[in-house]
Amino acid sequence: MSGQYPPQQINPRANQNSGSKVVLIVLSCVGGGLALICGCGILLGLLLPAVQAAREAARRMSCSNNIKQIGLAMHNYHSTYDSLPPAYTVDANGRPLHSWRTLLLPFIEQRALYEQIDLSKPWDDPVNLPIAQMVIPTYQCPSTVNDPSYTTYVAIVNPNGVMTGPIPTRFRDITDGLSNTIMVTEADSDLAVPWMSPTDIDLQAFLDSGSARNQGGHLGGAHSLFSDGAVKFITDSADLSLREQLINKADDSLGNAGY
Template identity: 30%
Template sequence: MRHLKGFTLVELLVVIAIIGVLIALLLPAVQQAREAARRMQCSNNLKQIGIAVHNYHDVYGKFPSAMMLDQARLAVSSCPEGKCGTWTWTAFLLPQVEQDNLYDLLQVGILPGEVSLGDATRLAAAKEGFDGYRCPSASGPDQNTERKVPSGSGDSSADCTGSGCDAIALANYVGANDSNTLDRDNWNGFMAKDTKRRVFTFADMIDGTSNTIAIGERAYKLANRTLRAGTQLVANGDTANHSRQGHSYITAGGRWPINCTNSQDCDRGFSSNHPGGAQFLFVDGSVHFLPETIDHDTDSAVDSVYEYLICKDDGNPIGEY
């Protein structure tokens, strides 16, 4: 009688076990390789933003403001949250990142932000945004439902949660505002709003462009904490009567440690979905990964390495980070 050869049950189980071990060994390596590629793309995004910031300075003789308030309206009233939409640094840089068509369509700086978004075509474009303002490693929706902005008539609530507000494109990059909390009047970092026509140039980077953070990352969600990321193009209004709503959409402070998740106010700091830290664009155009363990404290004094890097003119030696 002819006998057919084949695998025994034991041999089959051994093969399956070997395959399982190989998958267990290779899967983390594959995931690490994918994250390395995403982190590299994020770094490239920041480098392109850095080139855009320098080109903006070449054209206008200054760095972009974090947000542009409607100066005529501000002179007679205010720019209240829920009603007023402010143009932001991501909008001002559109021509420098080869997004001239979007810049022209939105009429950046010509129309108030909420008026521009009151048009259906412009609103759709703002919802689409620009991919270069998103980190490939980041989670979160395409439109930032956590930070809505006024469109058309706006809404009566400061948080802009009603029908007159819309979610537009999410951003994972925010400007460095102050070494401590967010500050609308006397910030010591790279950018803030231009209420007093206060703008900075290379000459203002007293500590050196290679020692000063310009822009960093913010995640939408990290661990169990919703950090809300930022918005592209337009932010909510910003007045002294509320908790700097608009500022928190587009800038960050150094009071909160990198990847902070222990407070609801962590959504005003820097964070990322990269393991162990976040990436930062420095004023000289270089990009650095700063670890969560960087020297940091929460008091108002500029007395830690993290704060030294955010403050543009503290005069302290940086050392290793």
């Protein structure tokens, strides 16, 4: 008929090609997405150790700063009393009452807290226990996994060391040199103590440090505070005789290498 167009012919082959193209596009998108996910997973796996290492480096620096603050407090205490604090105070019967960490409170900007403590009663007496359970940021290593009221910053209590017990030491008693003698060290998390407790570690615990360091702390070693206020990182592999020399304050040994 005039004025009418012939019916449009449908090309089945063309429809098949269009469907195939759609399928290919979908598969390409899916494949690209999977490749992107895999790539991101691999990238994340590569970056994660670096991120963890950076975080530990920051925690280690924060820990070092805490111990430097303790060192400054020790020197200020010595300037005030002409001696370092004793490792612990005792009552009339010789019973330990309070830690050196308690005595340092006024010198780490915690005087108000210090004045609330009854020094004539034990640290865990009901009068003092609420304070003992408080968190002192300066006594907290961010790499440890302890109760926040515990600390890994401890003295090495030894008759030949800087911290001998209830008898305080003066700088002039440290004849090996302040830069060669340790005052305070950080212990592994399993040796953590309540910060107010008159409890620290002995020489053997310090000599054994690092033999099984798997309870938190820093990988490969720990910080130690020397009597001159310097903070040095003592590696777990440090020679045992060197460790003992660094504790003795008057054995005429000047070993200061091989940390």
